[in-house]
Amino acid sequence: MRLNYPTFIKIIKVPCTGRVDILTLLKAFEAGVDGAYVAGCMEGECHFLKGNIRARKRVEYAKTLLAEVGIEPERLEMYNLSAAQGARFAAIANEMAEKIRSLGPSPLKKAKAAFVA
Amino acid sequence: MIVGNRKPFEEILEMVKPFKKILLLGCRECITVCAAGGEREVGVLASELKMARAKDGQEIEIKEFTLERQCDYEFIDQIKPFIDDYEAVVSMACGAGIQYTAEHYPSKIVLPAINTTFLGVTLEQGVWSERCQGCGECVLHLTGGVCPVARCAKSLFNGPCGGSASGKCEVNKDTDCAWQLIVDRLKTLGQLDRYEDFIPAKDWKPSRDGGPRTRVREDLRLC
Incomplete structure (x- = not known):
């Protein structure tokens, strides 16, 4: 398909999005990422029945935790797409990259930069 | 079992404001089962606190530790070797565990991260209800x-x-x-x-x- 998506998006493979824990998401932000998204299978098509539904609930909960901390919850999202939707994968990657660009660097990074300066 | 809720994040953040090194102490008993103060919730709160403090340019060092039971003399000594390395303890046990930790370490500031609510049952995963x-x-x-x-x-x-x-x-x-x-x-x-x-x-x-x-x-x- 030779579709392009931003090179700064790093993919972490999991056997099912049901494996994604709240702490996995928080640790990413703690490490200083500007944004993260979970790409699960289409709803109703989970091989493990409810993995992607559970992942969505966890993402929603993790967003409330980020808001508590003062990090924009929009920096974390959940998407559903099938393995056959390459074009959608690239579109989501570009959409998320654009959103993060408009939000700017993570507030954690900004604070660190200000502290060092 | 004893059921509790984690205190609002803002309240906990305000409590730890004066401290740079804290021990975040969970409990593996009831409060783990009701998903309020077990090892996982200790991890989540530690991560939140570190991020919130880093955002304000006031980094905080947090040791995460979870005791088998905070309400029992058999386990409370496990934190003795390192408790003095920290300015305060934030306990994620029920009210009994928080007080027991404070009783055992009289010179240490022990802060509550949990609002203990009732004796109850698990109706389904994620739902608890008062019974006693x-x-x-x-x-x-x-x-x-x-x-x-x-x-x-x-x-x-x-x-x-x-x-x-x-x-x-x-x-x-x-x-x-x-x-x-x-x-x-x-x-x-x-x-x-x-x-x-x-x-x-x-x-x-x-x-x-x-x-x-x-x-x-x-x-x-x-x-």
Whole structure:
């Protein structure tokens, strides 16, 4: 398909999005990422029945935790797409990259930069 | 089990404001089962605190540790070797565990991260419900196994009040009327005649009215 998506998006493979824990998401932000998204299978098509539904609930909960901390919850999202939707994968990657660009660097990074300066 | 809720994040953040090194102490008992203060919740709170403090340019060092039980002398000594390396302890145990930690380390500031709420059951994953108030004198044999102390908003002992409507309590329409549950259960058990038995006024001395309670079994004591 030779579709392009931003090179700064790093993919972490999991056997099912049901494996994604709240702490996995928080640790990413703690490490200083500007944004993260979970790409699960289409709803109703989970091989493990409810993995992607559970992942969505966890993402929603993790967003409330980020808001508590003062990090924009929009920096974390959940998407559903099938393995056959390459074009959608690239579109989501570009959409998320654009959103993060408009939000700017993570507030954690900004604070660190200000502290060092 | 004892059920609790984590305190609002803002409140915890304010409590730890003066400190740069804290010990975040979880408990593997009831508070783990009700997903409020176990190893995982300790991890989540530590991560949140570190991020919130880093955002304000005031980094905080947090040691995460979870005891088998915070309410038991057998385990509380496990933190002795390193507790003095930290300015304060933030406990994610129930009120009993928090106090026990404070009692054992009198010179250490121990802060609560949990609001302890009730003695209850797990209805389904993620849902807990109150069942017992620890009143010290159980009457479940008289009331079809449904507690009028914990489950009736007024703790009535002889039938419902006028606020019972369509089996629900006037305090909250989602709350079952305890006396509706009692009558339904007595019917199922074929014991509805018990509903006519007068239950005398309860002696509240075995409950909190007699002051803090202590239980001793001399045969088990080692001294």
